[in-house]
Amino acid sequence: MxxxxxxxxxxxxxxxxxxxxxxxxxxxxxxxxxxxxxxxxxxxxxxxxxxxxxxxxxxxxxxxxxxxxxxxxxxxxxxxxxxxxxxxxxxxxxxxxxxxxxxxxxxxxxxxxxxxxxxxxxxxxxxxxxxxxxxxxxxxxxxxxxxxxxxxxxxxxxxxxxxxxxxxxxxxxxxxxxxxxxxxxxxxxxxxxxxxxxxxxxxxxxxxxxxxxxxxxxxxxxxxxxxxxxxxxxxxxxxxxxxxxxxxxxxxxxxxDAEGASKDIRVEVLNAASEDDAVEVGRSIARNNLLKCAIHGEDPNWGRVLSAIGTTGAAFEPDRLNVAINGVWVCRNGGVGEDRDQVDMRYREVHIVADLAAGSETATIWTNDLTADYVHENSAYSS
Amino acid sequence: MxxxxxxxxxxxxxxxxxxxxxxxxxxxxxxxxxxxxxxxxxxxxxxxxxxxxxxxxxxxxxxxxxxxxxxxxxxxxxxxxxxxxxxxxxxxxxxxxxxxxxxxxxxxxxxxxxxxxxxxxxxxxxxxxxxxxxxxxxxxxxxxxxxxxxxxxxxxxxxxxxxxxxxxxxxxxxxxxxxxxxxxxxxxxxxxxxxxxxxxxxxxxxxxxxxxxxxxxxxxxxxxxxxxxxxxxxxxxxxxxxxxxxxxxxxxxxxxDAEGASKDIRVEVLNAASEDDAVEVGRSIARNNLLKCAIHGEDPNWGRVLSAIGTTGAAFEPDRLNVAINGVWVCRNGGVGEDRDQVDMRYREVHIVADLAAGSETATIWTNDLTADYVHENSAYSS
Structure with missing residues (x-):
């Protein structure tokens, strides 16, 4: 084929x-x-x-x-x-x-x-x-x-x-x-x-x-x-x-099949003012090493999601941001939401939703977690 | 004190x-x-x-x-x-x-x-x-x-x-x-x-x-x-x-004292057209996970330095770029330079010089290598 x-x-x-x-x-x-x-x-x-x-x-x-x-x-x-x-x-x-x-x-x-x-x-x-x-x-x-x-x-x-x-x-x-x-x-x-x-x-x-x-x-x-x-x-x-x-x-x-990854992370940005905003925020979340480590540790660390959103130029108000991890809205209005202990992260796929509450555009970025295996493969590749 | x-x-x-x-x-x-x-x-x-x-x-x-x-x-x-x-x-x-x-x-x-x-x-x-x-x-x-x-x-x-x-x-x-x-x-x-x-x-x-x-x-x-x-x-x-x-x-x-780091990396950008260019290139190199893994593995992987420079908007011509790692010019004019086996990377401090050959401005960015310990510390921090 x-x-x-x-x-x-x-x-x-x-x-x-x-x-x-x-x-x-x-x-x-x-x-x-x-x-x-x-x-x-x-x-x-x-x-x-x-x-x-x-x-x-x-x-x-x-x-x-x-x-x-x-x-x-x-x-x-x-x-x-x-x-x-x-x-x-x-x-x-x-x-x-x-x-x-x-x-x-x-x-x-x-x-x-x-x-x-x-x-x-x-x-x-x-x-x-x-x-x-x-x-x-x-x-x-x-x-x-x-x-x-x-x-x-x-x-x-x-x-x-x-x-x-x-x-x-x-x-x-x-x-x-x-x-x-x-x-x-x-x-x-x-x-x-x-x-x-x-x-x-x-x-x-x-x-x-x-x-x-x-x-x-x-x-x-x-x-x-x-x-x-x-x-x-x-x-x-x-x-x-x-x-x-x-x-x-x-x-x-x-x-x-990403090198060394143990999780596939779907970052879905909702209610952005523009598609460009949605992509910028999605990429910022997807590239945050601290968050990628947390996901590897099966830790629904939504503070690192907010921190990543905060580095972008996208339209949003900090106190209107909502974040869900695997269906649980762990962050509501920029603060603590539902109980993070309810988040089940045992499976390979992890779904992060960032709701910017600033419009109606959306984008999905896929990334992986950051693992010791990634470090190992990429520090040994050419040696 | x-x-x-x-x-x-x-x-x-x-x-x-x-x-x-x-x-x-x-x-x-x-x-x-x-x-x-x-x-x-x-x-x-x-x-x-x-x-x-x-x-x-x-x-x-x-x-x-x-x-x-x-x-x-x-x-x-x-x-x-x-x-x-x-x-x-x-x-x-x-x-x-x-x-x-x-x-x-x-x-x-x-x-x-x-x-x-x-x-x-x-x-x-x-x-x-x-x-x-x-x-x-x-x-x-x-x-x-x-x-x-x-x-x-x-x-x-x-x-x-x-x-x-x-x-x-x-x-x-x-x-x-x-x-x-x-x-x-x-x-x-x-x-x-x-x-x-x-x-x-x-x-x-x-x-x-x-x-x-x-x-x-x-x-x-x-x-x-x-x-x-x-x-x-x-x-x-x-x-x-x-x-x-x-x-x-x-x-x-x-x-x-960076979490989990085993190397301190000094990224020095030389001959940039502007200080902003020098800082942009320095940050791009300093944030490249693949390069940071290579440095952890004591691998003078200059290709990853060029790859990082190539993602910036700084003024440079690819075939005029030079890169030195710990004093050895491993990349000359965008291609293979001195023998990479001459690079001694046993010590904690690593010095990367990126010569843009595009002006006279300079900037130095400090970063660390990416290690399994970093992943461990940051995946376990809140758990």
Whole structure:
């Protein structure tokens, strides 16, 4: 399934030897058309990896015939040589697949500041090309894992057309715990402008609101490729909703696999004066290390929620704020509410509601708790 | 020493029973004049504790004759009753000390959302008043501790006049790991305007740049009281420098005592286009959880420094950035620099230099590493 659920696509995932442990580390996704329309959304970090700089250029042409993805190295902060390596990667894929290098996107994930072992990458592309299959989506999803404990795929099948995809990372587009790479495919016949509109709308309310640790990667990439092989052009709204659903599904899988996390926290902001206010408050709560520690300790510490709200510029009056944790309104009108001992926090999902009492807009941000395991994984990652 | 190093001040610290473990939890600092000039700087969190709201009003009058401080409860998010309790605290101190309640500042620290046991607070004020002494500064510093492992005091003695002070917290004024309370005293004869100017200048480059975990307290308070008892009015520049030196000393003590930390990290930003840029970049680096984990693991992971810089709006070109860790320029021109194996990270202090190559401004932000102990302390604090 995954990126090969939609007609017109093949994929492969192989071990090219980029990772020293011999695990799969190189994936290919090929669009066999008839259409080659594509859209992409990339990290807003100003320090961008070479493959991001390359793929942004490719997407400007509007056509993507293949994507080469590797784990085991981010090819970020690698200077002109790193960019040459990405270029050589696309050229090699073009050669073995008989395609135009200018239509081949590249995505990389792994440690920053290391050049890729290009002999292995270039040889691996040949191997992957030989392994391309209409059933290769799962193997491709496995090959892009880094610290992921599971591979992530999602599919929405509609009447005669399909949107599917794969993701890696325990992170997110705007901020990112680790690099997030996502490739979505569809066999619907949708032009580049509609793809771009649907993808931006979807990422804005899904991946962009998954904020595991507030850190933004140099490599985050989300691509949407359309083959047109189904010969169907759905209504825009229906198509956009399918793209959103796949993004939402993959985003949830990212949060559930966040490094070291023991809780998935849904921060829902209600009654904000604007959607921007709701997102700002949601992010402030989601990024508060003290609160994330408290949730880890199953402590419904609503004072830390108020403290986080207080650092924002959103419209609210301190003495009108209400906070619920797992359904119990522990803070009413800025002060003590219902008995905090009633809050049951034994389960993995925790639901925090912040009612700003300042309007009618809402937003939901997903995050994780802060754990000793997170510290351990991220202090030992490159050592 | 501490707040009683300067002439004209007495202080006391006693156990009023606010803390269940019986440790000291109530402090008094009294200015016996002849002057009662004062200045204060408070949290910029919009959710402010009752004692902050009270003391801001007191400071508007420009005169402070005494400060009542308690640990064991923040009196934040406690509604009108919490404010009445702060008012009653000042009234009680005024009564036992024969002072004007409108000239008595109050500061509290501890858990948010709990009302103080006012019978114990009011009784404790009487006990503390009876214990006031010219040698009471140390006991006062001990009584305001919460999770602090040591009490913090500092003194600068000049020719005929002195500035001294005490602090609690493992945190900071703008952002705060926990509440920071600071009381500074001087026997120099300095008017309120000069005190205010000197205090704001000092906190801007000291406490405001100590950013242990990016969280901002509802209770942060820094007070500077001048008795004039030395009968000396120093030059403004010399006085301001003494205040800055005491703040800097106390700020360093806060960082060294940050909850669960194993490293003190000095983030120095060089060659920024503006001081604001330098501070923004320094804070972004200092708040990056992934980097803070890496430093804990003694991993000179400069890619995470670049990634943090890339999220800011500061002026820089990615391929001109340079980063040194403990003296080794591990990143040159946005790419790999000197051998990272040369970086010695065995010691507690870690020095990160980020060279933006965009101007000549500079700023230094202090932070700590992110550790499993931090998670443990902050997930178990209120349970």
């Amino acid at each position: 995954s990126v090969t659920a939609a007609k017109g696509f093949t994929a492969a995932g192989i071990a090219a030897g980029i990772k020293e442990n011999g695990n799969p580390d190189l994936a290919l996704v090929v669009n066999h058309g008839p259409a080659l329309a594509a859209a992409g959304v990339f990290t807003s970090n100003r320090v961008k990896a070479a493959p991001v700089l390359w793929s942004e250029q490719v997407l400007k042409g509007g056509l993507v015939s293949a994507v080469v993805l590797n784990s085991g190295g981010a090819n970020a902060c690698t200077g002109p040589k790193g960019f040459q390596d990405t270029h050589a990667t696309a050229e090699r894929a073009a050669e073995v697949l008989d395609l135009n290098a200018g239509e081949i996107a590249v995505a990389s994930t792994g440690l920053i500041g290391l050049l890729l072992p290009m002999d292995k990458v270039l040889k691996g592309i040949g191997t992957a090309a030989g392994a391309l299959s209409e059933h290769g989506g799962e193997k491709a999803a496995i090959a892009i894992k880094t610290t992921d404990s599971v591979h992530k795929t999602a599919v929405v099948a509609k009447d005669g057309w399909t949107v599917g995809g794969m993701a890696k990372g325990a992170g997110m587009l705007a901020p990112g715990l680790a690099t997030m790479l996502v490739v979505l495919t569809t066999d619907a016949d949708v032009d580049g402008d509609a793809l771009d509109r649907a993808l931006r709308a979807a990422t804005r309310t899904t991946f962009d609101r998954v904020d595991s640790d507030g850190c933004m990667s140099t490599n985050d990439t989300v691509l949407l490729l359309a083959s047109g092989a189904a010969g169907v052009t759905p209504q825009y709204a229906e198509f956009a909703e399918a793209v959103r659903a796949v993004c939402d599904d993959l985003g949830q899988q990212l949060i559930r | 501490s707040v009683t190093a300067a002439k004209g001040f007495t202080a006391a610290g006693i156990a009023a029973g606010i803390k269940e473990n019986g440790n000291p939890d109530l402090a008094l600092v009294v200015n016996h004049g002849p002057a009662l000039a004062a200045a204060g700087v408070f949290t910029s969190n919009r959710v402010k504790a009752a004692p902050v709201l009270w003391s801001e009003q007191v400071l508007k009058g420009g005169l402070v004759s005494a400060v009542v401080l308690n640990s064991g409860g923040a009196n934040a998010c406690t509604g009108p009753k919490g404010f009445q309790d702060t008012h009653a605290t000042a009234e009680r101190a005024a009564e036992v000390l024969d002072l004007n309640a409108g000239e008595i500042a109050v500061a509290s620290t501890g858990l948010i959302g709990l009302l103080l046991p006012m019978d114990k607070v009011l009784k404790g004020i009487g006990t503390a008043a009876g214990a006031l002494s010219e040698h009471g500064g140390e006991k006062a510093a001990i009584a305001i501790k919460t999770t602090d492992s040591v009490h913090k005091t500092a003194v600068v003695a000049k020719d005929g006049w002195t500035v001294g002070g005490m602090a609690k917290g493992a945190g900071m004024l703008a952002p705060g790991l926990a509440t920071m309370l600071v009381v500074l005293t001087t026997d120099a004869d300095v008017d309120g305007d000069a005190l205010d100017r000197a205090l704001r200048a000092a906190t801007r480059t000291t406490f405001d740049r100590v950013d242990s975990d990016g969280c901002m307290s509802t209770n942060d308070t820094v007070l500077l009281l001048a008795s004039g008892a030395a009968g000396v009015t120093p030059q403004y520049a010399e006085f301001a420098e003494a205040v800055r030196a005491v703040c800097d000393d106390l700020g360093q003590q806060l960082i060294r």
